[in-house]
Each structure stands twice: as structure tokens, then as C-alpha cells.
Amino acid sequence: MTVKMQNKPCLLLFLVLLLSCFIAQILGNKQSQALAQLYKSKLKEGAGIDTSQFEAILHANGAKIHPQEGLKEKDRIDSLPGQPHVNFSQYGGYVTVDKEAGRALFYYFAEAEKAKDSSPLLLWLNGGPGCSSLAYGAMLELGPFRIHSDGKTLYQNKFSWNYAANVLFLESPAGVGFSYSNKTSDYDANGDRRTAADNYVFLVNWLERFPEHKDREFYISGESYAGHYVPQLAHAILYHNKRANKTIINLKGIMIGNAVINYETDSRGMYDYLASHALISDQTANKINKYCDFSPNATKQPKECIDAADAAAKDTYYIDIYNIYASSCVSSNLTAKPKKASIFEFDPCSEYYAYAYFNRPYVQQALHANVTKLTHDWEPCSDVITNWADSASTVVPLLKEFLANDVRVWIFSGDIDGVVPVTSTKYSIEKLNLPVKTEWHAWFIGGEVGGYTQVYEGELTFATVRGAGHQVPSYQPARGLSLIKHFLDGTPLPNTTRHT
Numbered sequence: 001m002t003v004k005m006q007n008k009p010c011l012l013l014f015l016v017l018l019l020s021c022f023i024a025q026i027l028g029n030k031q032s033q034a035l036a037q038l039y040k041s042k043l044k045e046g047a048g049i050d051t052s053q054f055e056a057i058l059h060a061n062g063a064k065i066h067p068q069e070g071l072k073e074k075d076r077i078d079s080l081p082g083q084p085h086v087n088f089s090q091y092g093g094y095v096t097v098d099k100e101a102g103r104a105l106f107y108y109f110a111e112a113e114k115a116k117d118s119s120p121l122l123l124w125l126n127g128g129p130g131c132s133s134l135a136y137g138a139m140l141e142l143g144p145f146r147i148h149s150d151g152k153t154l155y156q157n158k159f160s161w162n163y164a165a166n167v168l169f170l171e172s173p174a175g176v177g178f179s180y181s182n183k184t185s186d187y188d189a190n191g192d193r194r195t196a197a198d199n200y201v202f203l204v205n206w207l208e209r210f211p212e213h214k215d216r217e218f219y220i221s222g223e224s225y226a227g228h229y230v231p232q233l234a235h236a237i238l239y240h241n242k243r244a245n246k247t248i249i250n251l252k253g254i255m256i257g258n259a260v261i262n263y264e265t266d267s268r269g270m271y272d273y274l275a276s277h278a279l280i281s282d283q284t285a286n287k288i289n290k291y292c293d294f295s296p297n298a299t300k301q302p303k304e305c306i307d308a309a310d311a312a313a314k315d316t317y318y319i320d321i322y323n324i325y326a327s328s329c330v331s332s333n334l335t336a337k338p339k340k341a342s343i344f345e346f347d348p349c350s351e352y353y354a355y356a357y358f359n360r361p362y363v364q365q366a367l368h369a370n371v372t373k374l375t376h377d378w379e380p381c382s383d384v385i386t387n388w389a390d391s392a393s394t395v396v397p398l399l400k401e402f403l404a405n406d407v408r409v410w411i412f413s414g415d416i417d418g419v420v421p422v423t424s425t426k427y428s429i430e431k432l433n434l435p436v437k438t439e440w441h442a443w444f445i446g447g448e449v450g451g452y453t454q455v456y457e458g459e460l461t462f463a464t465v466r467g468a469g470h471q472v473p474s475y476q477p478a479r480g481l482s483l484i485k486h487f488l489d490g491t492p493l494p495n496t497t498r499h500t
Helices: 011-026 030-043 071-075 134-141 184-188 192-209 226-244 263-276 282-291 303-315 350-358 361-367 396-404 422-430 477-489
Strands: 090-098 103-110 121-125 145-147 154-156 166-171 218-223 251-257 408-414 436-445 448-456 460-465
Touching (some): 071 192, 121 226, 134 166, 263 422, 408 477, 422 460, 436 477, 460 477
Parallel strands (some): 121 218, 251 408
Antiparallel strands (some): 448 460
């Protein structure tokens, strides 16, 4: 299936133009830049982006399934350089998704700390588009380790999500992290549909390599632009299961956080949040609401709208808009000896530590990574992906599909993210037009309010995470682990201080 390019203005491009105004104050926080930076390229004259509804690409003939015998043991990681002792197995390596092009995706897999044989399989995807799940998910958020300030040694994350599941991290699409293609033109052909197709082929082959997980309950989670990746992969799984008239992948649920869901409500919600948190003036907010057209059919924004958006960007210039109360990284330099580190106090310079660690040849060797000797560095967010072919204006129809097919859907929101904030997510959920089943209430962990939650008919759960920015597990690791445990168990978040 080929992707048509449409040369029409759209809300997505306007949103990204506004977001790009925030880049200067957060240099180095590359996941923060990715959505704006990569879509900004589509503003070039003659360029366009297909915003039509997502459709799965058919891979039903089995031609994409390759022999996997013996590859699991070759992927086993004896130990990562600088890691503390752990009691679980780790794997890393490549899965080919297109033999002809030589396109392969890199993964890192941490088995469950306990009861690996009965624990579910959870795939984590970071967004961007173009950002690494190894960098963010595995090493800055929910993985078993964090990286010290020396860029050489690791310390354990006692709130890792592999306490709840066998966790698989995927660098996708090709061009992200260690994932690559021998056909470099592939890097300019990425988009939502190709990413979902490759992710599906990866998953089917990975399950051949790890057959003990074939019938296991399978869940997908992710954040930010993975608000597209996760539902689109889930849709592809349901599509292929239905065509094959059997369960190829035993999908049970998806969970997305601070997620790009619906561009119209994402945009309006962002500015409402900035105004309600006293980051932009009431006058600026009123002008944006009056003059800016956030509908998918918008063709041109008036000068009053552009001026107001520019004023909002100036007002937020000196803060990290992805965590409005976070400290900034004041020095990207590594330290000779590791600084004292705490899982509860996220280091804003962590991306620099990850860059140093994953570009060390002996780390790559331990991971079974960079086997083709890439011509570019490993980066937290890709420098080689500069175009994006298609991006649906909404994934709301996919969420409706999952609810109709008894696929569990949870949506969470760190409540101090200013780019895809809680207001955006609430507005997007309203588009589903679902009756409320369980009214809004606080949920608890350790005797404290962990956030707030509401459950809708059809079993969609919405939960906020108190005191968390865009990367929820980075800032609130204990609350993030509680969230994933209850999601996987299919149990409501605790509504009393007597339970955690």
C-alpha cells in the first residue's frame, strides 16, 4: 500500500509551528523537540502530509516471517557494563523486518524480576516521532536501570516495570537509535503506516524467536507521539487476527500517556492549560481562543492568532514546557565520579549520560548493537529521520474500535506537562462520547494522593499522575509502577489510603 502525499495546509503543521517556538529554551532535551522539529520540515514549500484516517498494511501472506532458531540465545546479554547485580535475564539484538531493503529494528528485553513464566508481555514505545525507547523508556523512565552522571555506570530502578511484566523496548522506526536500513532512502519514507507495519512484522518475528511468549497476554504502552504508535499497532494486530481468523497475537490492552490523540483538542487544551497555570496572560489566551482555528480543515491562521501564539512562546521561553516545574540541565558535562543519584529526583541532564553510555563501543558490543557500524552516532532522538509521510489527525476511531472489541484502554496524564497536558487529554476523551461509569475521584499510593481517575462505560480508564511531567515514570516512578500494575491486573486504582 502506497502513501499518498497531500499538499494541503492542516492543523498539524500549525500546531508544530507553534511548538517549534518552545525549542530554544530546552536545547538538549531532544524528545521535547522531536514532534516540532520533525514536522516542521513539512512546512517547506511543496511539501504535504497525509492526515487521513489510519489504515493497516496487509502482511497476511507470511512472507515477512523469517527463521529465528538459535537467535534468542545469541541475543542474551551476560551483563551491561557498569550494572549492579540483578536476578533477571536481559536480551538485546536485531529483528529483520524487510530482508530486501536490509531493514532491521533493535530491541532490548528485560524479563520480569519474579514469575517471568506467568507474567504478561508488555511492549513500550516512545514517540517523537523518531525518539528511542532505549534512551527514554529503558534508561530514563521505566526500565531496570538509570545511568550515572559519569556516563559509564548504572544504578537500579526499584520501580522498574519489569516488577510487573516482561518488558520489551523497541527502537522504531528504522533510523531511530540502533535501528537501521541498508537502503538509506527508507529514512525519508517513514510515517505512521510504515511504522505500524514494521512494528507488527517485528513483533511477529520476535515471538518466533521467543515462542514462550506467543500465547501470553500482550499489552502495549507508550507516551507522547506513541499516542499514534500504540493504537496503530494494536489496530494492525486486530486486523491481522481477524483476517487470519485466529489469534496471532494475544492483545489484551493498551495504555498511553500524555498522548497525541486528536490534534484539534490537543492544541486547544495546550493553551487552556498554559493559561490556567498562569504561564501566559489572559489576554493572550483570549486572543488564541478568538482568532485561532484548531479544526482539521483550517487552511490559514490570521495574524492575530500567530501574534498571540508568539506571545505565548515568549512567556514560556525560560521554562521546560514538558515539566513546568522542573529544573533545567545547567551542564552537559560528564563527571569523573558519579554524582549521588536518587530515583525520586530525576536528573535533567540524564539524556547526556545516555548519549555517552550508548556510544561507547563496549556497551554496544554487550547489547549486540550497531553490528553494521552505522555512519551516524546513536542519538536519543534521530538525526537521520527528517521527513514524515503520514500522520492521522485523530486516533479516536481506533480507541472506539478497541472498546468495541474488549481491548482494555487506559489513558494517563502527568499533570504538570504543558505540551500534551491533562486538559488536552480530557478534551480528547470527550470526543469518544462515553457515559461515565465511575465518577472522578482521587487514587492513592502510600497513603498519599497519586492522582485522580474516572472510568467510562466500555471500560476506558483515565488517570492523572500527580506531580509528573511528560515522562511520567521519570518524575513519579512509584506512582507509575502502581499505575501499570493496576492496568495489567485489570483492577481499579485504589480509592482509599488503606490500599496501595
